[in-house]
Amino acid sequence: xxxxxxxxxxxxxxxxxxxxxxxxxxxxxxxxxxxxxxxxxxxxxxxxxxxxxxxxxxxxxxxxxxxxxxxxxxxxxxxxxxxxxxxxxxxxxxxxxxxxxxxxxxxxxxxxxxx
Amino acid sequence: xxxxxxxxxxxxxxxxxxxxxxxxxxxxxxxxxxxxxxxxxxxxxxxxxxxxxxxxxxxxxxxxxxxxxxxxxxxxxxxxxxxxxxxxxxxxxxxxxxxxxxxxxxxxxxxxxxxxxxxxxxxxxxxxxxxxxxxxxxxxxxxxxxxxxxxxxxxxxxxxxxxxxxxxxxxxxxxxxxxxxxxxxxxxxxxxxxxxxxxxxxxxxxxxxxxxxxxxxxxxxxxxxxxxxxxxxxxx
Numbered sequence: 095x096x097x098x099x100x101x102x103x104x105x106x107x108x109x110x111x112x113x114x115x116x117x118x119x120x121x122x123x124x125x126x127x128x129x130x131x132x133x134x135x136x137x138x139x140x141x142x143x144x145x146x147x148x149x150x151x152x153x154x155x156x157x158x159x160x161x162x163x164x165x166x167x168x169x170x171x172x173x174x175x176x177x178x179x180x181x182x183x184x185x186x187x188x189x190x191x192x193x194x195x196x197x198x199x200x201x202x203x204x205x206x207x208x209x
Numbered sequence: 210x211x212x213x214x215x216x217x218x219x220x221x222x223x224x225x226x227x228x229x230x231x232x233x234x235x236x237x238x239x240x241x242x243x244x245x246x247x248x249x250x251x252x253x254x255x256x257x258x259x260x261x262x263x264x265x266x267x268x269x270x271x272x273x274x275x276x277x278x279x280x281x282x283x284x285x286x287x288x289x290x291x292x293x294x295x296x297x298x299x300x301x302x303x304x305x306x307x308x309x310x311x312x313x314x315x316x317x318x319x320x321x322x323x324x325x326x327x328x329x330x331x332x333x334x335x336x337x338x339x340x341x342x343x344x345x346x347x348x349x350x351x352x353x354x355x356x357x358x359x360x361x362x363x364x365x366x367x368x369x370x371x372x373x374x375x376x377x378x379x380x381x382x383x384x385x386x387x388x389x390x391x392x393x394x395x396x397x398x399x400x401x402x403x404x405x406x407x408x409x410x411x412x413x414x415x416x417x418x419x420x421x422x423x424x425x426x427x428x429x430x431x432x433x434x435x436x437x438x439x440x441x442x443x444x445x
Contacts, residue, residue, distance in 0.1 A: 099374045102403075106411035107440045172414075175407065176371045 113168045116161035123158045152206050159202040163195040212238050215249060216296035219260065223309055230307070232298075239290065246293070247274055247285040262311040269424060272359030275302055276311050282361035282422040302364040304373065317373045318360045318380070325377060325385040325403070330396035340393040353387035353432060355425050356380060362419035362429055368412040375408035379419035379429030382410065386432035389439065401440055410436060 130151070134141045145151055170191050178184045214236050222230035237252045247267055254260050263273040267286045274285040277300040279293055290297070305313040331340070363369045363378035377385065385404060389397045404410040410433070419429040 101375050101406050101408050103407055104402075104405050106407040106409075107405050107437075107444060109407065110411055110437065111441060111444075176368070176412070 109168045113165055116165040119161045120158060120165065123154060123161075127155075127158075146206065156203065156206055159199060159206075163199055167191065167195055212240055214238050215290060217249075217253065218296045218298045219253075219310070220300040220307075221260075221310055222307055223259070223261075234296065244289060244291075245286055246278065246283075246288040246290045246297070249290045249297075250274075250285055250299075260311075261309045270357060272357035275359040275361045275364075275424075277301065277303055277364075282365045284359060284361070284424045287424050302360055304364045304370040305360070313360075313364075315360060318363055318378065319358075321363070321373075321377045321381040322358065322384060324409075325381050325388070325400070326396070327384050327388065329388065329391060329394050330399075331393060333395065342392055346392045349390045350387060352427055353383060353390065356383055356387070356427060357425060359424060361422045361424055362427075365418040365422045367416060367418070368414060372408060372412055376412035377404070377409050379413070379433070382413070382436065383427060383429040383432045386436050389436065397439075398443075401436070401443060404436060405440060 130145060131137065134145065146155070171188060174184050174187045174191070178187060215238075217233075217235050217237065219233045219235060220230060221227070221233045235253065235257065237249060237256055239249055239252060243249055243252060245267075247264055250260075250262055250264070254262075262276065262285070264286070265271040265273040267274075269284055269287045272284065275282060276285055277283075278285070278288060279298050282302060299311060301307050301311045301313045305315065305317065308314050358380060360380060362383075363380045366379055368376050369378040382404070385400060388394050389400050394400075413430075413433050415430060415433075417430050420427075420431075423429070
């Protein structure tokens, strides 16, 4: 096959916006979460469990995990795109990163709903 | 100011004679009228005529004598030789293939420049006189049209080093915005389509080396931000 350089995948903008949106959400969640922790009568495990028994904390906490993983996916994929040139190796790394992050999300669900 | 000796360390490579590049230590006596680095290079060339570098206008307009001096991309004709720490280390612009000594092959750089269609596109019938702009519309082109295509910015950009075949680079993107922002142009949508790609535009990670080195004090990062802003406003 002739080695032609082709560009025009048209997904750059979407990922760029999502990376920024997820960053903003993570900052907001972190600030609110710190205030929630400061509002606890005492910082111990039973209060921690009680905090996470609230549906809102679980919901927004889970959104935080999703935002973190999507943000990390874009950032790590950018690194593979910059430094790894062979398409097969890059695809394998993309797949590895995706599966790893998907595993983290599953793990986070297990932790959040077990507390 | 009297005659003074200046120490240089210069990247030398002649593919016809040298197996590998090497750094040459050389000293040159400069006369009082030798103010700029380019004056010193001309003196060096008189001393050793095998030294190769590009030069033309010698006043920061043609962009020919861009090179890496003490680790920073500059135009030799705009750089005061006495402001530089000695030995003055001269290297070709990084990231582009070396043809000989301080001369690089700019093909990839100009390919990216041509890919953004650096000319006005307007198929409407030309008016009797010129196509008019308001002062505010003209003002938007300031800081864009002054680019002299010296390649100092693009060859200082790590994203351009890693993907020179796919990433347009700061210079090309600054020029792309110069035409996107021009109210006389009718192809802004197609120009944005052409750049909406994870490589062509979005390899820019806002490192801002381009802004640091531009000899004309232009700001490619701001132009890239404005392209992204237009894309967002178009999509949302």
